[in-house]
Amino acid sequence: MSFQNRKQTILRLLEEKEEVEVKEFAQLLNISEITIRRDLIQMASEGLLHRTHGGAMRLSLVQNPVTFSNKTTTNAEQKDKICRAAAQFIQEGDIIFMDCGSTVFRLCPYIRHKKIKVITNSLPVVYELQGSSVSINLIGGELDVERQAIHGSIAEEHIKRYRANRAFIGVDGISPENGLSALSEKEASITLAMVAHSAQVYLLCDATKLGQDKYLQFAGLDIIHTLITDADLKKVKPYQDQGLQVICVE
Template identity: 60%
Template sequence: MNFQQRKQKILQTLDERGSVDVADLVGLLNTSDMTVRRDLGQLAASGLLYRTRGGAMKVSAATDSFRFANKAAVNAGQKDYICQIAARQIQEGDVIFMDCGSTVFRLCAFIRHRRVTVITNSLPVVVELMGSDVSVNLIGGEVDKDRQAVHGLMADEHIARYRANRAFIGVDGISLQNGLSANSEKEASTAVAMARQAEKTYLLCDSSKLETDKYLYFAPLTLFDALITDNEANPAVIDAYRQAGLTVLN
């Protein structure tokens, strides 16, 4: 496969997924790690993609927020694993909440061809799903430039006007002893508001956040119906969560 063929395949994959890892491209293109990194460098220099640590992101998603793009690229393989499980919980015609978490954002790639309605406070989610089969409802309120998200009293009131089949929310920390914790009151408020209006709430959380406590405790473990995490989670921790009565999908 020559460079032009690889270029076409890389850009097509980014268009479908929004982001991709070097390791995934090595298998997809049947070439070396060095060749993939060189190709990504050339495409980034031409402005055709945004280079991230360990991979690349589609320009339309990356230009919304340099900071958010970097966060979304961290533990990308684990996040995609989680989102594949999450996507299997969604049925055609569902109305779903998606918050502004970087893990939740990566769910976009797995639902963009589904006929569902997404209610979200995340600007990157809106950008990613524009032009897809998904109907998008953007929550109104104050825009947080760093998080590329809408928060505040008006946002919570907007959420309260809708009912959803499922809510997918992220979290900065979770522990059996203290429940759910966050680095921001804004994000905590949005998560609680979405969970209240959903028939079923899923917590999307990579294994690095299990048994960690952050700045603000905001809800007990009963806020969500199921925890979706990756297969690198400590089996002893997963067993402890299940023994405590939690539904864990990994």
């Protein structure tokens, strides 16, 4: 198959699946991974797709970060309830941190009308809040395309220059025994930086995250002031027993 024919097939696959890994491309096209990597590099230089660490994604996903951020979001109704409750704690004039979590992102519609300042590393949050009453401070640093977020040491230094009234964060897992855990060291580092420079910390966490221990255990429960979740009272009791304030939404 010629490069031109492969190009059309690659674009068709990305249109159907939005994001495809190198190994899958190679199997579907019956070519080597070396060849497909070379094809993807060439197509990216032509502006036809966006290269990721493991393959490629449809260019429109990068151009519209909100769509990309939420293409795999689950438990949307529960997360919206959590965010409605969280928004009630935000006062006019507040300075708040918002991380790049999918639950935290869903806080945006409930704060657009507030005259506050948001400091964030999330491009989808910026995209959603632009043109609203919110003043935005975008954290600088290295772009993680897959997460549509800014990470790295420069980002952490940026955060350390500011003080916030509140931080709204998410995690990949939380348990009474081992505290907060993440799938990524860089996301854990950003979370810790935001927590260290906030007067109050709110963890927005749907019930599926409770009782979960993930790859990196990075902090104890004591860094959180309030857990807002859709979990039932029985499930949150072990966290309350450790002194954590918990708000359960229905």
